[in-house]
Amino acid sequence: MTSLGNLRDLYQQVILERYKKPRYRGQAEPVHRYQKGHNPSCGDTIELTLNLNEVGDRIEEVRFEGEGCAIAMASADLMAEALTGRNVNEALEMVQRFQDMMKGGVEFPSEFRKLNVMQGVSKFPVRIKCATLTWHTLKAALESSSSAPPNGFVSNE
Amino acid sequence: MTITQEKPLAANVRADFPILHQQINGKPLVYLDNAATSQKPIAVLDTLRHYYEFDNANVHRGVHTLSSRATDAYEGSRDKVAAFVNAASRQEIIFTRNATEAINLVGYSWGVANLQPGDEIILTVMEHHSNLIPWQLIAQRTGAVLKFVELTESEEFDFNHFKSLLSDKTRLVAVVHVSNTLGCINPVKEICAEAHRDGAKVLIDASQAVPHLQVDVQDMDCDWLVATGHKMCGPTGIGFLYGKLELLRSMPPFLGGGEMIADVFLDHSTYADLPHKFEAGTPAISEAIALGAAVDYLTSIGMDTIHAYEQQLTDYLLEQLEQVPTIRIYGPKNGRDRAALAAFTAGDVHPHDLSTILDQAGVAIRAGHHCTQPLHRYLGAQSTARASLYFYNTREEIDVFIATLKEAVEFFGSIFG
Numbered sequence: 001m002t003s004l005g006n007l008r009d010l011y012q013q014v015i016l017e018r019y020k021k022p023r024y025r026g027q028a029e030p031v032h033r034y035q036k037g038h039n040p041s042c043g044d045t046i047e048l049t050l051n052l053n054e055v056g057d058r059i060e061e062v063r064f065e066g067e068g069c070a071i072a073m074a075s076a077d078l079m080a081e082a083l084t085g086r087n088v089n090e091a092l093e094m095v096q097r098f099q100d101m102m103k104g105g106v107e108f109p110s111e112f113r114k115l116n117v118m119q120g121v122s123k124f125p126v127r128i129k130c131a132t133l134t135w136h137t138l139k140a141a142l143e144s145s146s147s148a149p150p151n152g153f154v155s156n157e
Numbered sequence: 158m159t160i161t162q163e164k165p166l167a168a169n170v171r172a173d174f175p176i177l178h179q180q181i182n183g184k185p186l187v188y189l190d191n192a193a194t195s196q197k198p199i200a201v202l203d204t205l206r207h208y209y210e211f212d213n214a215n216v217h218r219g220v221h222t223l224s225s226r227a228t229d230a231y232e233g234s235r236d237k238v239a240a241f242v243n244a245a246s247r248q249e250i251i252f253t254r255n256a257t258e259a260i261n262l263v264g265y266s267w268g269v270a271n272l273q274p275g276d277e278i279i280l281t282v283m284e285h286h287s288n289l290i291p292w293q294l295i296a297q298r299t300g301a302v303l304k305f306v307e308l309t310e311s312e313e314f315d316f317n318h319f320k321s322l323l324s325d326k327t328r329l330v331a332v333v334h335v336s337n338t339l340g341c342i343n344p345v346k347e348i349c350a351e352a353h354r355d356g357a358k359v360l361i362d363a364s365q366a367v368p369h370l371q372v373d374v375q376d377m378d379c380d381w382l383v384a385t386g387h388k389m390c391g392p393t394g395i396g397f398l399y400g401k402l403e404l405l406r407s408m409p410p411f412l413g414g415g416e417m418i419a420d421v422f423l424d425h426s427t428y429a430d431l432p433h434k435f436e437a438g439t440p441a442i443s444e445a446i447a448l449g450a451a452v453d454y455l456t457s458i459g460m461d462t463i464h465a466y467e468q469q470l471t472d473y474l475l476e477q478l479e480q481v482p483t484i485r486i487y488g489p490k491n492g493r494d495r496a497a498l499a500a501f502t503a504g505d506v507h508p509h510d511l512s513t514i515l516d517q518a519g520v521a522i523r524a525g526h527h528c529t530q531p532l533h534r535y536l537g538a539q540s541t542a543r544a545s546l547y548f549y550n551t552r553e554e555i556d557v558f559i560a561t562l563k564e565a566v567e568f569f570g571s572i573f574g
Contacts, residue, residue, distance in 0.1 A: 007517055007568075011510070016569070020505075042509055042525040043533070043540045067539045069507035070569075127513060 009120035010127070011070065014078075019070035024080030028061045033144060036153035037066075037137030039129055044068030045153075046076055048137050058087045062138075069130055075118055076134035082112050088142055095139045102128045166466040167551045170458065173198040174549055184519030187554040192337050192365060192498050192545035193523055194387045197451075201390055204450035208443045216442055217416060217433070231442050234449030235432065241452045242382065243373040244399055248431040251398040251405070252445050256364045257287040259383035259398035260331070262435060263360055264295040266408040268329070274300025276328040279357070281306040281314060281343075282535045283336045286528040288362040292331060301328070308535070312488050313341045320351060327357040334366035334382075338529045338541065339488030340471075340495035342366070349378045358404070364388055364396075368547070369467055369496055371460040374399050386444065391451035395444035398435070405431050412437040463548045467497040470546050470555070474499055477559045478544075482566055487536060498545035500527065503562070506569040508542035511562065518561040 033050035046066035053060055062080040066073070079098075083091050098115065100106040104122045108115045121131045140154040171177055174196045179186050188196060208230065214223035216231045232247075239247045253259040272278075278292050282305050296303050304327075306319045314332075323330075330352040335342050349359045360381040366372055368389035374382050381404075385396035400408075410417055410428055414437035419427040428434045455463065474497075478484055483504030489495050503511060508524035515522055523543040526533045533540065544558060 007514055010513065011568070043530065044509075045539075069509035071510070124513060127509070130509060 018074035035141035071130040191547040255396040272299035391448035
């Protein structure tokens with residue numbers, strides 16, 4: 001795509017691969033947290049399920065279901081991978097760091113470097129909400145205290 | 158603007174639209190999101206500026222010269238709109254903020270006063286949210302029941318299904334004239350005749366029709382028709398409701414305030430005659446006047462000329478789109494049966510991703526649910542991409558769009574194998 005060169009920054013190989021072959025689609029087992037996210041302007045949806053340790057301070061497993069663009073789906077898949085085995089406080093800090101990265105400038109340290117492929121999104125302001133939908137949804141999931149299906153959904157508008 | 162026979166219409170009018178002559182991401186802008194909003198010609202921009210530079214005053218209030226000029230221009234614009242849709246009387250044109258407000262006006266005025274529990278309102282599955290949500294609210298309030306006309310196999314208005322839904326319980330049929338997603342042009346005249354046979358009233362949402370086709374409310378015989386200014390070369394913040402005179406007379410006011418009154422006492426008031434009864438408060442004066450300029454502009458080209466040109470362009474768009482691998486176009490396949498737009502999906506490539514890639518090439522399209530979520534659900538598509546044309550678009554622009562679309566599909570296709 002010679003005429004569309006800077007799209008390579010946005011659609012990095014990893015993003016396209018994760019869109020095509022996600023590794024973390026499905027439902028966590030058992031479900032300790034369940035949250036729906038929705039982007040009302042485009043209709044993208046995401047459903048996150050989390051499996052926590054006994055004390056409830058560590059994420060054992062994250063799975064997602066949903067429909068959306070390559071950016072939204074790849075972001076969810078990469079997030080699920082990065083969060084496995086992380087404690088809840090660390091995950092909440094990562095939500096903030098991801099949002100900061102979308103504003104430009106900040107990166108994740110090397111242990112989370114795969115998340116840095118999403119950096120290109122920061123150059124496409126209208127697409128930032130595609131990338132952050134899954135992180136908004138995660139935050140709401142972690143801040144709730146129940147595994148019951150939620151009545152409402154998180155909107156990132 | 159000068160019309161010559163030799164050149165296509167767009168070549169003659171593009172100079173009238175300053176916004177079209179710019180680069181986006183280093184490429185000439187190709188604006189194909191006209192169903193969302195149209196661009197504005199210099200004549201409309203100049204009208205807005207001239208009004209504020211020379212004539213600005215409140216309407217129907219003062220005795221001074223500026224007030225008189227503003228009032229004349231505002232009411233003159235109503236005459237233009239009335240003539241444009243062939244209303245029998247200027248009193249049948251009510252200025253509103255947009256089509257949505259016009260529909261809400263009918264719902265909260267006529268609907269609340271007339272609908273009883275069990276009464277039926279017939280809509281279609283292809284309605285824009287603006288002609289759906291107001292009726293959901295009115296149905297909740299009055300106990301009326303909503304019924305929905307479905308689609309034929311060719312994804313058009315199913316007239317037989319419509320007839321099967323009509324009964325003596327039907328009080329209202331509210332239907333879109335041209336679908337903003339399917340592009341189909343609905344048989345509104347036949348719909349009106351059929352509904353009237355059962356004593357039902359008909360509201361036509363002509364937001365996507367009035368900018369592109371000759372609309373004649375008397376020939377159509379609709380009871381109400383709504384449209385919005387910004388899709389027809391006018392500014393945002395102005396739209397209109399057409400209603401049959403006697404029907405509008407029988408309806409109670411919608412919003413109360415200044416301008417809509419005859420005589421005010423502390424405990425009650427009498428209301429102004431039409432159209433002012435439905436125009437409470439200071440209206441969108443400059444916008445209404447500029448809408449009049451837009452009507453003049455469209456009339457100077459001729460709606461038949463616009464429609465004929467757009468049909469050729471739509472045929473070309475559909476023909477080219479069909480060549481793109483994995484493409485699925487929604488709505489009728491024959492360009493003659495549809496308006497100048499095409500909603501589509503391209504295999505596994507999400508419409509948002511398509512739109513970003515096209516934007517990099519300067520091409521503006523819409524991606525999402527286009528405010529027709531129930532229709533998307535009905536079609537089994539979470540979202541679609543949509544290219545929508547206007548008379549200033551060219552074949553060359555469609556070529557740029559198609560070439561980039563093919564690149565995008567190949568780019569994603571190489572990943573998906």
